[in-house]
Amino acid sequence: MIAYIIRRLLYAIPILIGVNLLTFALFFFVNSPDDMARVHLGGKRVTPEAIEKWKEDRGYNKPLLYNAAGDSGAKLTDTIFFKHSLRLFALEFGRSDNGRNIGYDIRQRMWPSLAIALPIFIVGILVHITFAMLLAFFRGSYLDTAGVVLCVVMMSVSALFYVIGGQYLVSMLLRLVPVSGYDVGMDAVKFLALPVLVGVVSGIGASTRLYRTLFLEEIGKDYVRTARAKGLSELRVLFRHVLKNAMIPIPTGVVVVIPLLFTGSLIMESFFGIPGLGSYTIDAINSQDFAIVRAMVFLGSVLYILGLILTDITYTLVDPRVRLS
C-alpha cells in the first residue's frame, strides 16, 4: 500500500503543476498586472508611474511565462509564473499583494472553517444515514413516500433559503441563538449551533435520497434474506448487515470531502460571520489578489488529491476484497 501511496503522490506533482498553470493562465487572461495594480492602488489618482512602481515591487513587471530577454535559464525562471507559483510546492505561500502573510492567514482562518464544517459533516452523516435507514425500513409505505417527497422538496430549496430562513426563525422569531458572529472556545458553541443546524438540515434532502437508494439496493440481496431467515430483527438486519455493506460506496462521496473541510463554505461563512477560509478566496478574486488566489487553489488541489488517496485507503478498510497495488 505504501508503494501505491508514494506513486499517487508522485502523480500529484504534474497535476499540481497543471493546476498552477491553469490558475495562472485564467487569472492573467482576465486581469493584467496593470489591472491588479489599479485595484490595489485605489480608484483615484492612480498614475502610470505608481502602477509601474507597484508592479516592480511585487515582481509583476516581468514577462508572464517566457522572458525572451533573459539569459538561458532566466528565460523561464525570470518570469511571473516561476517567481510566484513554483514556491508553492515548498508550501511557501508568500505574501498577499497587499502585504499580508498568506500562510499566517490560512492558519488563522482554517480553524473557524473546521469548527463549522466538522460538526456539519459528522452530525450530517449520522442524521442523514438514520433518516435513510428509516425510509428504507418503511419502504413502500406512505411514510416512505412522504419522506421521499419531502427529500425532493428539501433538495430543491436553495441553500440560501435555509440560511436566511434559519436565521429568521431561530434567531429573530425564537431568539435562541445569535444571528451571526464567532468566538473561540466554549463561547463558539452559541454561534455554531445555528449554522450547524442549517448545514445538517439543508443536506437532508440529497443525502437521504442517496443513502436510501444504496440501502434499498443492499436490502434486496441474498445475504439480507438469509439474515432475516435466521430470525434477526429488521433493525439488526439494517444496522448490522445492510449498513456495513452499503458503506462501501459511501466513502466515495464522504471521505474525499474530509480534507476540503478546511477550505470552508462561502455562503455559510458569509452569512454567519464565520471568519473562515470559505470567503478568503472569493475576497481575493474580488480584490484581484493573485497571490491568495493561487495559494488557495493550490491548497484546494493538494487537499483534493489527499482526499482521493484517503478514499482509496478507506476502500481497503471497509471492503477487505479491495487491495491497492
Place this chain on the structure above:
Amino acid sequence: MKCPGATRTVLLTVLILFSAAAAASWNNPYPAADAEKNILYSAFRERPKTFDPARAYSSNEYQFIAQIYEPPFQYHYLKRPYTLVPLTATTVPVPVYLDKQGHRLPRNAPVARIAYSVYEIHIRPGIYFQPHPAFARDAAGKLLYHALGPGDLTTINAIGDFTQTGTREVTAADYVYEIKRLAHPKLHSPIQSLMNDYIVGLREYADTLKKAYDAIAGGREEGVYLDLAQYPLAGVEEVDRYTYRVKIKGKYPQFLYWMAMPFFAPMAPEADHFFSQPGMAEKNLTLDWYPVGSGAYMLTINNPNRQMVLERNPNYHEELYPAEGEPGDAPAGLLADTGKRLPFIDKVVFSLEKESIPYWNKFLQGYYDRSAVLAESFDQAIRFTGEGDTEVSDAMKQKGIQLLTSVQTSTYYLGFNMLDPLVGGYTERARKLRQAISVAIDFEEQISIFDNGRGIAAQGPLAPGIFGFREGRAGVNPYVYDWVDGKPQRKSVEYARRLLAEAGYPGGVDPATGRPLMINFETPATGPERKAQLDWMRKQLQKLDIQLVIRATDYNRFQEKMRKGDAQLYDWGWNADYPDPENFLFLLYGPNKKVGHDGENASNYDNPEFNRLFERMKNMDNTSERQAIIDQMVDIARRDAPWVWGVHPKQFILQHDWLFNTKPGQMANNTLKYTRLDPKKRAAQRAAWNRPVIWPLAVALAVFVAGAVPAVVSYRRRESGRRR
C-alpha cells in the same frame, strides 16, 4: 399524587430553561458582562487593505484610522458649509506667499506672481502618542523592543503580546517624518504623484529615497529600515519642537484640506523602526495593520478576519465637544454636550459582517447601534409622508429608531465621450444631441424607482454643501429644466425631440444611414440585479427613438475603455476628497483628460473657456468673485452637456434612541469621538426585545413524539407479523 423520577427531571429541566429564558438574551452575540458597558457596536464588510496613513485612502480604512491618527486640522463637526478647524494645531495657518526670488508677497497678490506658499503650522504641546511597545523603554531609558533578535518574536503573535508599552510627546518632527513617508519607495502613497506637483522637492526626494533604500536593502525584501530623518526634504522643515513649515509651489488653497487627512498625521519614527525589524512582517506585525497614533482611540484588537476593537486612548489630549453649529442643531439636541470632554464612548467593537441581512436583523435586535437603510428592508424601515418627505415606519418608531438623512458630496453621472464623432465635439449639432438625451433621461424617475427616493437630481457638476453650489431657481439647469411653481420641472420629451430634430436626427433617425441612431453605453454594472436599471436606461432613449446598446463589462475592462476613449456614453461617479468646487470641476478640466493624460476627466471634455476659468478659479479663496466664475463655468458645462447630470445620493442613517450626537457628514471621518450612548437604556431595550421563545421547541418535540409513536407501532406490528 406521586411524581416519577424521570418526569420530575423533565419538568425541572423545562422550569430551568424557562427561568433562564426570562433572565437572559440567548441571542446576544456579545459577552453578557458587557451589556451595560459604554461600548458602541458597529461592523465592517470587507477587510481594510491598510491602516498606514501614508497609503490608506478608502472609506473603509478611514472608518478606523481617522479615529487613531490626528492630522493638524479637522472639519468642524456641526458647521455647514464644511469648515476647517485646528485639531492638533493651534490655529489654521494663513499661508505666506513668496515670489520666485523668495520675497514675501501681500495676501491679495495675483496668483501669477505667487511662486511659493509657505504654511507654518504650530502644534499644541502636551499631545502624546497612544501607549505602544514601540515607545517602551528600560530603566536606562533605552528603547526596549528596537533590537529584537530571531528568538524574541517566538511568543509574539499580536501587538498585545508585548508586555511593556510607553509613550512620548508628539512633536513637529513626527509631522515632518510622515510627509517624507509619502515619498517612501515601498509605500506607494496614492497622493505622492499629486503632492510631487506641489510640495517643493518631493519628486527629487522620492528618487533620493529610492537610491538610499536600494543601497541599504542590498536585495533584502524585509527587515529594512530607512531612517528618513537622515534625508532632508527641501519643502518641509522642522522649525522648532512644536512648529514645522511646508513650502508648496504656487498658490494651492486646497492644500489645507489635504492636511486634514491622515496622510499628514504625525508618525513616530520609533514606530516605523519597530515594525521594520526582521520577523515582524512574517507575523503581519506592520504599520499596515497596527496603527500608532495620538487620536481619541487606539486599535487594541486587530483581527481583520473577525473583529476590530478601538479603545479610548488613555493619553488623549483635551478636546471639548463643540459649542456652536447650524441653526437646527440646538433643537436637535446636538449642542447638549457642549464643552464636555471627548471622547464619550470607551470602546468601539467592529465585527465582520459580510452580508447585509444579518446586519439588519442584529440592528433590529439592538445589537448594532446604527444601520444604513438597505434596499431590501426599505419598505420595512421607511415610509413617505403625504408631502413626499421620508420618515421611519411605525414599526421602527415603536422601537425608538430614528432616521437621519443628508445629501452626499458625491455625484453619479452619465458621461459622453467628447472625442466620439457622434456624441462628442463642440458643434451645435452635437450639443443639441447631448441636451436632448439629457432631457429624455428622467433621473427623478430613476431616484424614485431604483433608489427609493434616496437622492436628488443633479443640476450641474457641483454637489450640495460645496462652495459654488446654488440652491433654488438660480441653481437650476435651464437646458434641462423649467422653473414651474417654485420648483424645477424637467422639460418635455417633445422638447427633447425638437432638439434632436434640430441636431439633424428627426425622429431619432440618422440621415446618413436612414436608420435609428444607435449609441453604445459602457457600464461596469453587471449582474442580474442591475438588469432592470439597464432596461430602464434603454427605455429612456427609446423616448427619442434612439437605440441604446448596453455594453456591460467588468470594472477593469471598463476603465481600459475609458483610458482609450473607446466609449460613447458611460456611467461613473465621484466622491469629493474635500469640500472645494475645484475637486468637482477638475473632472471637466481639459488637461485632466483621461485619454492621453490618464486624468480623471473621463469625458475628455476640453473647452478652452472652461479651462481658462478653471485655472483662475482653482486657486482663489471663497469670494463672490470666485462664485461668479464658478457660475460661468457651470453654465458653460451645462450648455455643452458633456455629462447627463445625474444624481447626488442621499445618505439615510437609522439609529437607536440610545445614541446621541449623530450628525451626518461627508467630510469628517473622525466622528466617533462625538458620539454618546446610554448603555443602560440599550441593555434594557435589548433584554425586552430578545427574550427567548421556547414553547415552539416543546411543540416541535411533541410533534416528533406524536410522529414517532405510529412508526414504532408500525415497526412492532411488522416484526410480530414476520415472527408469525
